[in-house]
Amino acid sequence: MAAEPTAQESRSRDLDKLLLRPGNLVGPNFEPGPALRDDLKEYGRVLVVGAGGLGCELLKDLALSGFRKLEVIDMDRIEVSNLNRQFLFRLEDVGKPKAEVAAKRVMERVSGVNIVPHFCRIEDKELEFYSKFSIIALGLDSIEARSYINSVACSFLEYDSDDSALEETSKPMVDGGTEGFQGHARVIVPGVTPCFECTIWLFPPQVKFPLCTLAETPRTAAHCIEYAHLIKWDEVHSGKAFDPDDPEHMKWVYNEATKRAELFGIPGVTYSLTQGVVKNIIPAIASTNAIISAACVLETLKIASGCSKTLSNYLTYNGAEGLHTEVTEFVKDKDCLVCGPGVLIQLDTSITLEKFIDLLKEHPKLLLSKASITHRGKSLYMQAPPVLEEMTRSNLSIPLFDLIGKIPKDVVHAIGTTTKNDKKTSCLRKLRVVFKGVDGIADMDTAGET
Amino acid sequence: MTRDMIRLFKVKEKQRELAENANGASHVKKQSAGELRLHKDISELNLPKSCNISFPNGKDELMNFEVTIRPDEGFYSGGTFSFTFQVAPIYPHEAPKVKCKTKVYHPNIDLEGNVCLNILREDWKPVLNINTVIYGLYHLFTEPNYEDPLNHDAAAVLRDNPKMFESNVRRAMAGGYVGQTLFPRCI
Numbered sequence: 001m002a003a004e005p006t007a008q009e010s011r012s013r014d015l016d017k018l019l020l021r022p023g024n025l026v027g028p029n030f031e032p033g034p035a036l037r038d039d040l041k042e043y044g045r046v047l048v049v050g051a052g053g054l055g056c057e058l059l060k061d062l063a064l065s066g067f068r069k070l071e072v073i074d075m076d077r078i079e080v081s082n083l084n085r086q087f088l089f090r091l092e093d094v095g096k097p098k099a100e101v102a103a104k105r106v107m108e109r110v111s112g113v114n115i116v117p118h119f120c121r122i123e124d125k126e127l128e129f130y131s132k133f134s135i136i137a138l139g140l141d142s143i144e145a146r147s148y149i150n151s152v153a154c155s156f157l158e159y160d161s162d163d164s165a166l167e168e169t170s171k172p173m174v175d176g177g178t179e180g181f182q183g184h185a186r187v188i189v190p191g192v193t194p195c196f197e198c199t200i201w202l203f204p205p206q207v208k209f210p211l212c213t214l215a216e217t218p219r220t221a222a223h224c225i226e227y228a229h230l231i232k233w234d235e236v237h238s239g240k241a242f243d244p245d246d247p248e249h250m251k252w253v254y255n256e257a258t259k260r261a262e263l264f265g266i267p268g269v270t271y272s273l274t275q276g277v278v279k280n281i282i283p284a285i286a287s288t289n290a291i292i293s294a295a296c297v298l299e300t301l302k303i304a305s306g307c308s309k310t311l312s313n314y315l316t317y318n319g320a321e322g323l324h325t326e327v328t329e330f331v332k333d334k335d336c337l338v339c340g341p342g343v344l345i346q347l348d349t350s351i352t353l354e355k356f357i358d359l360l361k362e363h364p365k366l367l368l369s370k371a372s373i374t375h376r377g378k379s380l381y382m383q384a385p386p387v388l389e390e391m392t393r394s395n396l397s398i399p400l401f402d403l404i405g406k407i408p409k410d411v412v413h414a415i416g417t418t419t420k421n422d423k424k425t426s427c428l429r430k431l432r433v434v435f436k437g438v439d440g441i442a443d444m445d446t447a448g449e450t
Numbered sequence: 451m452t453r454d455m456i457r458l459f460k461v462k463e464k465q466r467e468l469a470e471n472a473n474g475a476s477h478v479k480k481q482s483a484g485e486l487r488l489h490k491d492i493s494e495l496n497l498p499k500s501c502n503i504s505f506p507n508g509k510d511e512l513m514n515f516e517v518t519i520r521p522d523e524g525f526y527s528g529g530t531f532s533f534t535f536q537v538a539p540i541y542p543h544e545a546p547k548v549k550c551k552t553k554v555y556h557p558n559i560d561l562e563g564n565v566c567l568n569i570l571r572e573d574w575k576p577v578l579n580i581n582t583v584i585y586g587l588y589h590l591f592t593e594p595n596y597e598d599p600l601n602h603d604a605a606a607v608l609r610d611n612p613k614m615f616e617s618n619v620r621r622a623m624a625g626g627y628v629g630q631t632l633f634p635r636c637i
């Protein structure tokens with residue numbers, strides 16, 4: 001006799017149609033069946049970056065799409081102005097960390113899902129933290145934060161000796177973004193699709209008003225706010241840095257902007273406009289967040305399960321006049337310093353930095369003369385300016401292997417000049433250095449002796 | 451990208467469990483694209499003798515640095531003016547933040563050190579670089595302009611009475627008062 005479906009079974013009924021049955025539009029290695037559904041629950045670990053308007057949607061959608069192991073990271077606390085669209089939050093939550101409340105609310109509503117909140121900055125976490133996730137979903141409103149997560153995710157990517165990306169080291173990202181009635185959803189698979197840095201030009205630089213306009217001839221409410229933020233703040237608080245995340249600071253700027261607007265007879269300064277101008281935020285619309293999140297989570301499910309081809313690779317949505325969606329397939333920049341393979345160079349552990357710089361001159365793929373070398377933000381050798389040349393000169397006689405901390409393989413960057421069609425051009429190159437005879441864990445005792 | 455990644459995640463999860471038992475944290479690798487581009491800018495600086503760059507935080511901390519300008523012509527000839535540069539991780543998507551550390555009587559620099567230079571604000575483009583900015587700052591001292599005032603009084607004097615402006619600049623640089631404001635000596 002047929003049993004009534006349990007609540008759990010009926011909840012996953014639609015998902016089962018995707019995961020348990022074969023189809024014509026599925027990915028090449030798609031293997032439908034209960035094992036896939038169970039593996040998704042067990043091994044599909046997704047990190048949601050941001051617990052704001054988009055982050056709340058992402059968490060809810062992921063939980064309802066069969067993902068069980070979720071984590072969320074956000075450094076903000078809930079403000080009253082969030083409540084209209086960040087639907088997981090209530091009035092009594094104001095002042096509490098967004099990540100914690102969002103995790104709690106989704107867990108209350110969706111049984112079986114576990115969400116670990118992280119109330120901190122994304123920079124506070126070690127690389128290991130990010131390495132454990134299958135997919136990273138981004139619900140952010142800043143270029144800086146996207147660029148940071150992108151560089152972290154791409155840092156896991158490794159290439160083989162033929163400059164082919166190793167699939168198993170690629171950390172996929174699904175990135176959503178909304179501004180008013182517009183939004184985008186994109187899939188970033190490092191080594192396969194362009195990374196955030198390959199296409200950073202897609203984000204127009206922020207409009208900046210000339211300081212003298214702010215000081216002399218303000219014409220708009222935004223001018224008054226920027227005057228208070230950029231000029232008046234320093235005049236009054238000598239040396240104290242403005243913190244956009246401190247509500248007291250924001251209120252101060254709002255009050256000063258109001259005074260200035262009255263002086264010049266300019267209408268329209270409000271607290272939320274002040275926040276918007278100072279933090280460069282365009283008012284969010286709940287339905288745009290919902291649409292973009294739905295697209296992002298569907299892609300997350302598709303990447304994880306292979307149940308259908310993924311978006312390739314950038315969706316734009318515009319609901320301002322009529323409704324337009326468009327998918328564009330951007331191509332990656334093969335020379336991208338963040339996700340590209342760079343140039344592979346094999347070296348003996350005894351090669352000094354000076355010798356290494358000489359080698360770059362002859363390397364057929366580089367022909368790089370007068371190279372300056374950096375490693376993870378540290379200057380190993382700088383040809384110029386003289387003050388830095390002097391500070392780094394003593395490194396020239398030290399083996400490169402020692403300078404980079406006796407790691408068997410790593411990335412260094414070289415800046416120098418090449419000659420192309422009889423024209424000298426300066427360039428910045430990524431180099432993958434691999435040391436011969438050092439495998440896995442470096443042998444600290446013998447490494448320096450060869 | 452169409453493949454079943456969940457099996458990959460499964461393998462990785464198993465590997466991770468093993469690795470966690472085997473040894474602790476691996477090294478951290480974080481270098482922003484902005485930092486790389488800044489290194490390039492710095493290594494390619496081509497400054498006139500009158501400009502000098504220094505790195506108060508040492509050779510491994512280049513995102514914050516100082517530039518000293520000693521104009522050898524114009525109203526400000528003989529003075530020494532220091533600027534701090536703060537470069538963001540998304541440089542050159544965003545212009546460096548530049549402030550004048552030396553209190554100066556100048557139409558385009560206010561007493562807090564804010565600088566009105568178009569390429570630092572509305573006209574910044576990612577193709578510009580640190581060299582361009584330093585030349586732009588140098589230019590402010592050889593060609594101060596009253597049309598983009600940040601110091602309103604100085605701008606008005608420059609416009610209406612260049613002779614008086616010149617003597618005000620001299621007085622300020624020697625360490626004296628202009629109006630109610632005392633300027634430190636910078637010659």
Ligand SMILES: [Zn+2]
Pocket residue numbers: 194195196197198199332333336337338339340
């Ligand atoms: Zn890239």
